[in-house]
Amino acid sequence: MRLSKIKNGLLLCLLLLPLQAWAGDDEVIAVTGRAEVAMVPDMALVNLIVMREAETAAEALNENSQALEGVLAAxxxxxxxxxxxxxxxxxxDPRYIYPDHNKPRQLVGYTVRNGLSLRIRDLSKLGALLDKVVTxxxxxxxxxxxINEDPAEAVKQARVQAVQNAMNTAKTLAEAAGVKLGDLVHLAEQSAPPRAQPVMLETHYAKTAARSAVPVAVGENHYSVSVSMSYEIKQ
Structure with a gap:
């Protein structure tokens, strides 16, 4: 009988151990903090395409190459x-027409596209440059x-502010609950890419229309960082 009671007591202790450990892990204050820092862009990424059509692939390619050479020189x-x-x-790419459902398609010419990706580092020249390459x-x-060529400083500021925000929240919660914060037991970061609206430019102009440099609004990029933190509660 005594041996049976000892076994039952040991079994009860073993069953309680996981529950006690789980309860201890929950004795924390978990908070999140978020911060966002704005930065004026210092560079533009621009995609431009020269497209030409002709009856033969060679003619379309030749016309496209001539136009592109002028763009590159500019x-x-x-x-x-x-x-x-x-x-x-x-x-x-070949170009076809489809006369009707009873006749096969007809080859009428070719289209050649040649695209460029540009990094414009002097944004003051962007509008005039776009106008020039279109002509x-x-x-x-x-x-x-x-974009920003080096956003490290903005991200650093966002990190500091996000952590401070989380720490302030943890202190407020602890004071409201009448407890004291212990050691920091968890810290993790989640950063997001900068939020910036792409700009679409109209590239069709009337040949006789008077025009000035293309108006471009640079705006700001916003770099955001979120952190999660957990503090032990002092007993």
Missing amino acids: LHEEGIKSRDIQTSQFSI LGVNEGGNIQF
């Missing part, structure tokens, strides 16, 4: 370095993304 004249110019796409042959594209 970019270099404006101070854009070769390291900031990259071919992003190239394609030669020289760019007739598709125009997507712009404003």
Whole structure:
């Protein structure tokens, strides 16, 4: 009988151990903090496309190449370095017409597209540069993304502010609950890419219309950081 009671007591202790450990792990204050820092962009990523159509692939390619050479020359004249110019796409596609359902399609020509990705480091030149390359042959594209070449300082500030925000929240909760904060037992970060709206530019102009530099709004990039923190509760 006595041996049976000892066994039952040991079994009860073993069953309680996981529950006690789980309860101890829960004796924390868990909080999150978030901060966002704005930074004015200092660089633009621009995608431009020269598209030409002709009856033969060779003619379309020749016309496209001539137009692209003029665009590249203009970019270099404006101070854009070769390291900031990259071919992003190239394609030669046949063009067909479909007379009706009873006749086969007919080949009527070819389309050649040659795309460039640019890094514009002097944003004060961006509007005039876009206007110039359009007059020289760019007739598709125009997507712009404003970025920061080195956002490290903005991200650092967001980290500091997010941690401080979480710490203040933890102190407020502890005071409201009438307890004291113990050691920090958990800290994790979640950062998000900068939020910036892409700018779409119209690249169709009337040949006789008077025009000035394309208006461009740079705006701001917003770098956000979120952190989660857990503190022990002092007994």
